[in-house]
Each structure stands twice: as C-alpha cells, then as structure tokens.
Amino acid sequence: MLSSLLERILSVPAPVVLAVVGTLVFVEDALFVGFVVPGETVAILGGVAANLGHVPLWTVLVVVVVAAVLGDTVGFEIGRHFGPRVLASRPLRRHRSRLEDAQDFLARRGGSAVFLARWIAFFRAVMPALAGSTEMRYRTFLTYNALGGVFWGCVVVMGGYLAGASYGAVETALGRGGAIVVAVVVLVAVVVWRVRRHRSARPGKREADAVPGDRASGASTGDTLPAGRARSHD
8 A cells, every 4th residue: 555655656746746745634633634644654654755866855844744733733723613513523423432431631731732643643643632622722732733843744754755765664663663752751750740749749848848847946036025114114
C-alpha cells in the first residue's frame, strides 16, 4: 500500500503532491476521520518525495504544519458549535470506549492534552472537536495546537526525508515513538508540577514556623511587664 501511494505521489507534478498532502492532513484533523484518512502516512511520504527530489523539503514542512494547525482549528470550531451532535454521530458511536478515553484524557490534562493527542492517531482526529465542546478558551487551544502541529509536522516529514526508501520502517517506528513521546512529556510535566508544588509550600512553612516564635516572644514580653510595674510601685 505504501509503495503504491509513493508511486502515485511521484507520478504527479509537485504542486499536486503538496495539495494532496496538505488536504489529507487537514481533513484528518478537521473532520475527525484520522482513523480512516492516513494523514500521518501521507506526511511521511511527502518527506520521502522531498528526499527523492520531487518536491522541496521546506514546502512540505510548511504545508504539513499549516494544514495540521488549520485542520485542528476547524475541528475546534465544529466541536464548539455542533459538539453534542457530532459526538453522537454514527461513526464515533462505533468508537465509544476510545472516545471516552479521549474525553477523560482531556479532562485530566487540559490544554496539554491537545499537544499530546497529536501523537496518537485516534486522539489526533477527535481531540480538536472535544476541546471545542468544552469550556476551553480558543487562545489556550491555539497555543497547544500550534506547538503540536509544529513538532508533529517536523517529526513526521523529517522522518520520511531522512529514511528515504525505508519509509515503511519509519511509519512503524513513529507508532511506537509517539507513545514514547507522550510518556516522556507526561513524566516531565509531573516532575515540573512536583517541583513547583514543593517551592510554593516553602514560604507557607516558614510563616508557620515563625508564628510560634512570635507568640513565645509576645508571651515573654507580657510576662515582664507586670514585674517592671511592681518594681516601679516599690
């Protein structure tokens, strides 16, 4: 299948290649059909085509990143305006358990889930609409969407470019690599959260430690005042 796709890509003019790659990446995210439309596969083959000199590498990178970000933006707006209706559609009802996993992931991770979802095919397809159906602000969504689009687009296109004819192995490796990327990012996020929590707890601890000392000082001052007054009466 990959060989036939590559042969078709190499048999058409470069502008058509870029249009096809951009359209499939866009549709994958905008219409949440990533489990049907091979957006990641086409992006990898776009990198392979650049390696073979059929299209410029920088144009493939730009097209894939822009299409990914715009596709997610459209998916977000669709989720915002038609969220319940879309989530109850027949194609998504067939993936109810996976959809619930994506909803739970979004509820726990917030904006970072938009970035992390980019590396998992099903989550990449449905996360924009799920985010749009929540109270998430577009500015927050756009930040993580843009970061995810840039990182993902560069990784998949450069993976195809560097692999050359070994693009099949890259596609398989990216499936495993996506899970590794998610695990690493989550681990880093947990460490950062723990460090911030530890630092924010320090000032409160110092204030709590200072209170008993102040009270003890106040108590000793209070105790000496009557003695002083007694001596003055004498």
